[in-house]
Amino acid sequence: MSVRNSLLAILTMGPAYGFQLHGELLTRTAGRRTVNVGQIYSTLERLVRQGSVEAAGHTEDGLPLYRLTDDGHAQALLWLQETDSDSGADWNDMLDRVLIASSLPHVDLGPLLAGYRTAWLRRLNRGGDPGGPLAESGQEQLATAAQLLQARAALAWLDTVASVADSPPADEERRLHRELRLLRPKRGRRPSVSS
Numbered sequence: 001m002s003v004r005n006s007l008l009a010i011l012t013m014g015p016a017y018g019f020q021l022h023g024e025l026l027t028r029t030a031g032r033r034t035v036n037v038g039q040i041y042s043t044l045e046r047l048v049r050q051g052s053v054e055a056a057g058h059t060e061d062g063l064p065l066y067r068l069t070d071d072g073h074a075q076a077l078l079w080l081q082e083t084d085s086d087s088g089a090d091w092n093d094m095l096d097r098v099l100i101a102s103s104l105p106h107v108d109l110g111p112l113l114a115g116y117r118t119a120w121l122r123r124l125n126r127g128g129d130p131g132g133p134l135a136e137s138g139q140e141q142l143a144t145a146a147q148l149l150q151a152r153a154a155l156a157w158l159d160t161v162a163s164v165a166d167s168p169p170a171d172e173e174r175r176l177h178r179e180l181r182l183l184r185p186k187r188g189r190r191p192s193v194s195s
Contacts, residue, residue, distance in 0.1 A: 003043050008076035013180050015056040017063040028103040083115040105177040124151040
C-alpha cells in the first residue's frame, strides 16, 4: 500500500492531524493495513518537504494540522483514478485504492472500477491456457493458473464493490462514504519546536 498516496487521498477531505490520519487509514482500509503512527508522521514530513502538503495550523489542543497544496491535491486525484501498480502488488494496491476511494464522499468510484475491470480483463484475455503447449514447466503452468484465478477473483470483487456502492446502506455503520472523524488522541506526537 502506498501510505503516501493514501494520506494524500484522505487529505482531500480537509486538514487533519497525524494521529487522526492514522485512524482514518486504518478504518478506510477495513483494518487490512497496519501502519505505525511514526510512519504517518515521517510520511507527512516528507510530503511537506516535497511540496504536496503544508502546515494548516494546530488543533485546539496543539496538534499540528496538515492540508494539501494544489500539487498534492492533483496527485491525490490522479492516484484515485489510475490503476497502475508495482509489479506483483496489483491485487493489494487495487484493494487498498478501491477501499479508500469508496470511503471518500467526493470521489466517483465508477471510473476507478472501470479502469480496474479493463486491466483485469486484459490479463484474463492474455493469460492463455495454463496447461497449453506454450507452458515450459509445471511451475509456469501453476503461475499462469494463479494469474488467471486472481484476475477472475478481482473481477468478481469489483462486481461486489459496484453492487454495494449502488445499494442503499442497511444502516449508518454500513455506508461507504464517511467524513473525517473528530476523534482526539489520548496521546500523540506534539508539534516540534522550531527555532
